[in-house]
Amino acid sequence: MNKYSSKAVKTAATVGMSLAMVLSSAVPVLAADPAAKGVVETVIDQKDKVEDLLDLLGDAKNIAADDEVGGAKELFEAAAEVEFKDIFDQTIDGVDVKTILENAYKYASVAGYTDEQKDILEYLVGTKIDNVVKTAVEHAADLLTTLADLEAYAAPVDTDDVKLYNKVKDLLDFKGNIALKGEANKDNADNLEKIEDLFADLKSDVEDYKEDTVESDAKKFAKALAAENVAGKTVEALVDDEVAIPYTSLSTLKAFITKVTKDSYKLVDIKYGDVKNEGVVADYIEGLETIASEMQDVKDLLNDTKSEKKEFDKLDEKLSDLADVIKTDAKDSELDAIDDAIAAFRASDVKALKEYVETVVNEFWTVTTEQRTSGSYRVKEVDAGLGRYYAFKTVAENDLYKLMTTLVDSDEEDTYYDLLVADAASTDELLKAVTTDIEGITLNSTMTNKQAAKIVAAKKALSKLDANEKAIYNSLKRSEKADVDANRDLIEALYIKMILNGDITQSGWVDKGNGDWDYIAEDGSRPSKWIASGANWYYVKNGTMLRNSWIASDAQGTRWYYVDDNGVMVSNTTVNGYTFNSYGVWVK
Missing domain, CATH: 2.10.270.10 (Cholin Binding)
Structure with missing residues (x-):
C-alpha cells in the first residue's frame, strides 16, 4: 500500500458527474501524492486563465443543462473555426493547453470550476477518470487497513508506533473530504469513527514519547540533514565549513529549505516540526536561511549595479590592451608600451572603472599587499563578505583581475590598478594645461609669476602629448586635437617671451x-x-x-x-x- 504525506494537496472526492456516480458506493480519500500537489497548485494558479479560455468556447450557462454535452461540442466546433484552430498546440505559462485542460478536468473540484465548465472540460479531454477513481479507492482502503494496526497497539511507545501515528495522522487530515453517502457506507463510517477513537489514545502516548526522545531525535535528524546534498555541497559543509557556493544556486537552496521545513523532504522517520526548536536542528536551518539571504543580497546587488557594469563593459578593449603588456618589474624597453596603454584611459574611463570596483567587485573581494620577510611584496585576495558566492576572478573578469593582482614592482606595494587610478587621469590634465589653463594669456599680457607657471606647465604638457611618436596625442578626440593644435604656436611664443623678457611681475x-x-x-x-x-x-x-x-x-x-x-x-x-x-x- 502506498504511503501519503499530510502536506499533499487534497484531490476532490468527486470529479465531474461521472466520477460522482462511481464514488457513490466508495469512501475516497483525497489524493496525497506530492507530485499531484504540484499539478493541483498549478491548476489553481491557472484557474482564471482556464476560465477565460472556456468562456471563449461559448456561453457556459447554456451548456449541459440536462447532463448532455452536445451543446458544448457544437459551440466548440464553431469556436474552433475562428479562434481555436490549434488550441492544443498553444501554451499557458509555458504549459501546453491540452495538459492544462486535462489536469483542470482531473482536479476540477479542487479548483472550483462550475458544473458547466466541468462539462466543457469533459468534452475537451474525454472521460478519463479511471485512474482517479482507483487512487481514491486505494486511499480509502489505506485508511481502513490502519484499523488492525491501531487495535494491535499497546504501550509503551516505540519508533514503529510513531510511524503508525504519523501515517494515521496524515490520512485523518483528509477526513473532511471523505464522501460517506447512503447506507452502503455505514460500515465505513463506523470504521472511521473507531479509527479516530483509537488514534486519540495513541496520540497521547506518542506526544509523551516525543517529549522524552526529542533530544536524541533532534541529533538523528540533524545528522541526516547535515549529510544532505544541496547544489553539490553537503549542508554540513555549507553551514559549518562555509564552503563556496555560487549565488545562482539560490532557487535550489530555497526549495531545499522549504521541503525540509514543510516535512515534504524525507529525512529519517522524524518530523521536522517535532525537533525544529532543538538547537542542533535550528542552527542548521538558520545557517541555510542566512546563506539564502546573502545569496539574495548578491542578486539584488548585481541587479542594482547594472549601469556600473554597462559602463565597465565599454572599457573592455582598453583593459585588454593594458593587461596584455603589464608585468611585475617590467624592463625599460617594455615601459613605453605600458605608458601608452595607460595613456589611453581618460578621467571618465577611470571613474567608470573605480565605480565598478568599489560598488561591485569590492562587495565580494578586496586586494591587499603584504611584505615578505625578504622585503618583497605579494598580493592577497580578501573575502569582503560575499566572496563565497562569486569567485574573485569571475566578478573582476580576467583583465581587471590581472590589473588588481599584478604588482608594478616587487619591492613596492602598488598594483597596476593603483597605478592606473593614480596616473590615468594625466591625459585630461595635460589637455587642460595646454587649453583652458592658459585662456586669457596673450603676448600683450603683463607676465605675472602665476602666468609664467602656467606657461611652463603648458610647455611641459605639450611635450608629453607629443612624446613617443605622439602616442597620447593620437588618443585624443578630433575636437581635442584641434584645441591643442590651435594653442601650439601661442604656447611656444609665450614661452620664448618669458625666457627673453625675464621681467615677471609678482601676483x-x-x-x-x-x-x-x-x-x-x-x-x-x-x-x-x-x-x-x-x-x-x-x-x-x-x-x-x-x-x-x-x-x-x-x-x-x-x-x-x-x-x-x-x-x-x-x-x-x-x-x-x-x-x-x-x-x-x-x-x-
Whole structure:
C-alpha cells in the first residue's frame, strides 16, 4: 500500500458527474501524492486563465443543462473555426493547453470550476477518470487497513508506533473530504469513527514519547540533514565549513529549505516540526536561511549595479590592451608600451572603472599587499563578505583581475590598478594645461609669476602629448586635437617671451613695507574690489590696500563698511561710536 504525506494537496472526492456516480458506493480519500500537489497548485494558479479560455468556447450557462454535452461540442466546433484552430498546440505559462485542460478536468473540484465548465472540460479531454477513481479507492482502503494496526497497539511507545501515528495522522487530515453517502457506507463510517477513537489514545502516548526522545531525535535528524546534498555541497559543509557556493544556486537552496521545513523532504522517520526548536536542528536551518539571504543580497546587488557594469563593459578593449603588456618589474624597453596603454584611459574611463570596483567587485573581494620577510611584496585576495558566492576572478573578469593582482614592482606595494587610478587621469590634465589653463594669456599680457607657471606647465604638457611618436596625442578626440593644435604656436611664443623678457611681475599680495600692501591680479592688473584672505576681508583700490577707511557698497552709499589700521574689515564691534553688525555693515 502506498504511503501519503499530510502536506499533499487534497484531490476532490468527486470529479465531474461521472466520477460522482462511481464514488457513490466508495469512501475516497483525497489524493496525497506530492507530485499531484504540484499539478493541483498549478491548476489553481491557472484557474482564471482556464476560465477565460472556456468562456471563449461559448456561453457556459447554456451548456449541459440536462447532463448532455452536445451543446458544448457544437459551440466548440464553431469556436474552433475562428479562434481555436490549434488550441492544443498553444501554451499557458509555458504549459501546453491540452495538459492544462486535462489536469483542470482531473482536479476540477479542487479548483472550483462550475458544473458547466466541468462539462466543457469533459468534452475537451474525454472521460478519463479511471485512474482517479482507483487512487481514491486505494486511499480509502489505506485508511481502513490502519484499523488492525491501531487495535494491535499497546504501550509503551516505540519508533514503529510513531510511524503508525504519523501515517494515521496524515490520512485523518483528509477526513473532511471523505464522501460517506447512503447506507452502503455505514460500515465505513463506523470504521472511521473507531479509527479516530483509537488514534486519540495513541496520540497521547506518542506526544509523551516525543517529549522524552526529542533530544536524541533532534541529533538523528540533524545528522541526516547535515549529510544532505544541496547544489553539490553537503549542508554540513555549507553551514559549518562555509564552503563556496555560487549565488545562482539560490532557487535550489530555497526549495531545499522549504521541503525540509514543510516535512515534504524525507529525512529519517522524524518530523521536522517535532525537533525544529532543538538547537542542533535550528542552527542548521538558520545557517541555510542566512546563506539564502546573502545569496539574495548578491542578486539584488548585481541587479542594482547594472549601469556600473554597462559602463565597465565599454572599457573592455582598453583593459585588454593594458593587461596584455603589464608585468611585475617590467624592463625599460617594455615601459613605453605600458605608458601608452595607460595613456589611453581618460578621467571618465577611470571613474567608470573605480565605480565598478568599489560598488561591485569590492562587495565580494578586496586586494591587499603584504611584505615578505625578504622585503618583497605579494598580493592577497580578501573575502569582503560575499566572496563565497562569486569567485574573485569571475566578478573582476580576467583583465581587471590581472590589473588588481599584478604588482608594478616587487619591492613596492602598488598594483597596476593603483597605478592606473593614480596616473590615468594625466591625459585630461595635460589637455587642460595646454587649453583652458592658459585662456586669457596673450603676448600683450603683463607676465605675472602665476602666468609664467602656467606657461611652463603648458610647455611641459605639450611635450608629453607629443612624446613617443605622439602616442597620447593620437588618443585624443578630433575636437581635442584641434584645441591643442590651435594653442601650439601661442604656447611656444609665450614661452620664448618669458625666457627673453625675464621681467615677471609678482601676483597676489605684495608687501610695500610699513603695513602697506598692494594686490596684483593673476593677469597683472590692479583691481578695485574686496579680497578675502584667511578669515578677514580687505579692500583694494587700484591694487592698493586701504587702511582706516570707509568703503561704500555702491555709488549711492546704500551700505557702509570700515577697514581698520591693518586693512581688516571690522564686524561685531563699535569704532569711534559707530556700530557694525556681523556682516561688517554700519548700523548706527
